[in-house]
Amino acid sequence: MTLTSERPFRYETLQQSGKARRGTFHTPHGPVQTPAFMPVGTQGTVKGLEIGLVRETGAEMILGNTYHLSLRPGEQIVRELGGLHEFSGWHGPILTDSGGFQIFSLAQMAKINEEGAIFRSHIDGSQISLSPERSIEIQEALGSDVAMVLDHVVALPNEEKVIREACDRSIRWAARCQQAATRADQAQFAIVQGGLDEKLRVYCAEELGKLEFPGYAIGGLSVGEPPPEMYRILDATCPVLPADRPRYLMGVGRPEDLLEGIRRGVDLFDCVMPTRNGRNALAFTDEGTLRLRNAKYQTDKRPISPASPERVRQHSRGYIRHLFQAKEMLGPMLLTLQNLAYYQQLMAGARQAIEEDRFEAFYEQKMNGWRNGDE
């Protein structure tokens, strides 16, 4: 069963500014205005933020992790509890990853062959196997709107042969995922691999393009390579992706990476950076990052930023510093809220700039502001 022509997953381009795209991605749980940033809810919760407050940030779509949820509580438990939307209380669109990246980064003693991967759980060491079909089975049990195909992620740098073989295998696995699909209310996105080799990326994008997926992701980036290398790969890959499908840059990243992605035609992003850094006392603002544990904030009466959401803006930097010094949960909670709201404001600003065909000016203005931060 192929889902590519399913109307629930229609992508419309509304406007362009250079290569930056302003669009709407329709899903069974509602539309997503793009470019969009998806907060990461690894274990069925965006760490540190009540789900109503996630909505307050302006987020429209969130991400859940197949690997984590299949280990705990287990996808059957999630299904029994009504699926990932009911489970998490997020009734908007949800994307689940395939588990491929977690096998690469978290699982112990992974063995990967053509059939799939065998590895040990990072929680209890139990042996687990994950194939393209099994990844889709889990994601269908979770009931996300968008399922990612299982891909074979390899470390970079690596031998050309290793990267090419992983790329070819990822294409074959994508086709197997497509064959395994049984839910019409779930779209699959393919993942372009190919390391830092532009020709391999173009080849992979073209091969996956023939399979007519309803969306395309660019994977295997932001794994330690210098940012200009990533931008070079985006320059090569985006033009080869079908213009009428959403483009998702996986696991990226810093605010500047988001703008670099948008100006090359990327529509969707996710990253743990705003949440993980927030828990570690780093705040993102238009004036760069603030390290709230810094002693200079001890008696600073100013809010994090005049643009912070009201729940954050009502507090002084001095108070938030105190919360981190005193190891109070509210410190991580408030900076998670700050950072997710900041990322959503940035995306909203980008969308408006594209609508008004002034994205490059918006990009320059943000890049200049970010030069003044604490690091």
Next chain:
Amino acid sequence: MTLTSERPFRYETLQQSGKARRGTFHTPHGPVQTPAFMPVGTQGTVKGLEIGLVRETGAEMILGNTYHLSLRPGEQIVRELGGLHEFSGWHGPILTDSGGFQIFSLAQMAKINEEGAIFRSHIDGSQISLSPERSIEIQEALGSDVAMVLDHVVALPNEEKVIREACDRSIRWAARCQQAATRADQAQFAIVQGGLDEKLRVYCAEELGKLEFPGYAIGGLSVGEPPPEMYRILDATCPVLPADRPRYLMGVGRPEDLLEGIRRGVDLFDCVMPTRNGRNALAFTDEGTLRLRNAKYQTDKRPISPASPERVRQHSRGYIRHLFQAKEMLGPMLLTLQNLAYYQQLMAGARQAIEEDRFEAFYEQKMNGWRNGDE
């Protein structure tokens, strides 16, 4: 300077039902409808709950800890940041304790003489001294609406002589606190001590009554004695306290203790029980307590309670169990919200029952419901 006749701290009795009192306690930061439960914000934050959500629970007054705040960030930092109201973002009434109970329970190597206490910080071991005058100085810098006098708390059971001397000292210290007051916008509450000795309690209450404080607390209870002992002391003490002043039972406690206090004429309560237990996966409901880590909740689709606040009720018990299993912050956050909302609902129910002169029926109904819990 004596504050007893200050109009900002007027207490009105609106209604009685048996000995249970329905009143209003007026403060410079607004009125408090009593009986009332004050959530504990030890370090300038109610652990695990954004301050807007604390308001959502219906709380009208919160408590801050003088001992903790004077050590970190230090009361001068709080004052520079605008005082405890601005610091914490709580613009309603705030009560601060005196530090006496923390010297008793947390401080290391406390030495107490007539002048005050000398002890070591539980944070960095530095030497600190706290006298009645210093306690008031700190609480005035914090700027709470109600300051508690410094009292001498002793362990129970103890020799009669020790308890009597601590009681007499507490009376002398209360008078010194009163003399030290300089802020007309801060009321002081005296603290009745006297262990489990009814005569000593009555003596202490009468002596403190002569000093005409704007409010009276009953201290040194719920420190390990059987609950009926506490009720016996309340039976003896409450009738001796001035009827036109609020009565505050310090650090108590379980929902049943609150109702036992109310039916003996207590108006104000505080306790870490709802917040601390919430962080440890225990939920309070009309049907008793739920231990959410229990395996029987794994696929339980029901909310904690039909009466839970919407942010909690939208989630299944199975989901909340998962959050605790996965060590996600949202578990403690949601059960903190549940429990504080539950305590506020209980107080609102008690207030209404007193207004309708059916407090005993209310008491029986709640006590019966609580028999069905997980423990």
